[in-house]
Amino acid sequence: MVEEKNKVIPMTYDVVFKSVLQDKESEGYLIDLINGITGIKKEYLKGNIVFKNSELKKDEKNEKKKATDLIIEVKENIINLEMNKNYYNGLFEKNDRYIDKIKDGLVSKGDKYIKQKKLIQINFDDFERFDERIVIKFRMMDKERDLIRSDYVYNTDVEIYHINLKRINKMYYNNNKLNKFEKELLLMTLDDEEELTKTSKGCKEMEKVAEKISRVSREEELQGIYDVEEQEKFIRDRIRAHAATEGFEQGIEKGVEQGIKQGIKQGIKQGIEQGIERGRRTKQIEIAKNLLASGVSIDIIEKSTGLKHDEITNEIDNN
DSSP: OOOSTTBOOOTTSHHHHHHHHTSGGGHHHHHHHHHHHHOOOHHHHTTTEEEOOOEEOOSSTTSOOEEOSEEEEETTEEEEEEEEOSOOTTHHHHHHHHHHHHHHHHSOTTOOGGGOOEEEEEEEESSOOSOSOSEEEEOOEETTTTEEGGGTSTTOSOEEEEEEHHHHHHHHHTTOOOOHHHHHHHTTTOOBHHHHHHHHTTOHHHHHHHHHHHHHHHOHHHHHHOOHHHHHHHHHHHHHHHHHHHHHHHHHHHHHHHHHHHHHHHHHHHHHHHHHHHHHHHHHHHHHHHHHHTTOOHHHHHHHHOOOHHHHHHHHHHO
């Protein structure tokens, strides 16, 4: 629950993120965000945003439902918006799985691939993972000549954006002057009502969003959903699960490596022992041959060399 008088639940929490961006009054704010991040023209976005079902289809009957944050359709584009509040090992792999699921659903049976829409994923990261840039765009490209694959292949490659919200927040608290787009991103991170009001003042789109955040934070049903401890436990569990998997895999690799080393060591030992044994046996046979040539009896040779009676008689037969 939000107990402090001026505290609000920020948009870095999924429930607020979804509630604010899906509100009709926040359309201007959402358009500004998409335009500022992707460069898609506002005229193209206005009136064309359609929110899609955020439940991803399941592969198997027993597979748990997977929900994305937000999926919107804008004419020939499908845009997936993800709020990543905390970084943990496996986070981006999880988001990649979302992309794969969405791509699978874009082309239904009987559809031609030329109808496939362009897929864009926007990750709002409340942590610093890459560098100091606020917006980073990832695309498939040829490193040798900087050829961008999507310039040559129609609507098949995914554009992935990562937005550094932590950087924006630091700029704000370091008293850096922010432009409108940067302030719109800042609104996602603020948990103080007075700061929300101050940041959004004078901008119609941002004022509506600030009001929505404050309003949503006071709703009874959200108060029950909002539980910091539960959120943090979820992240800890994910980190622990990934660490366990990673540790298991590393354990196997280390075990194999140790096994190889032990095998080599054992092989060398056995090789030496076998070499010594073969050398000793060769020497015994050589002595037996000399004794046989001198007319010494087999019984005496057997006692002298340690060879068996059959081994000595075989040498007689071979000669």
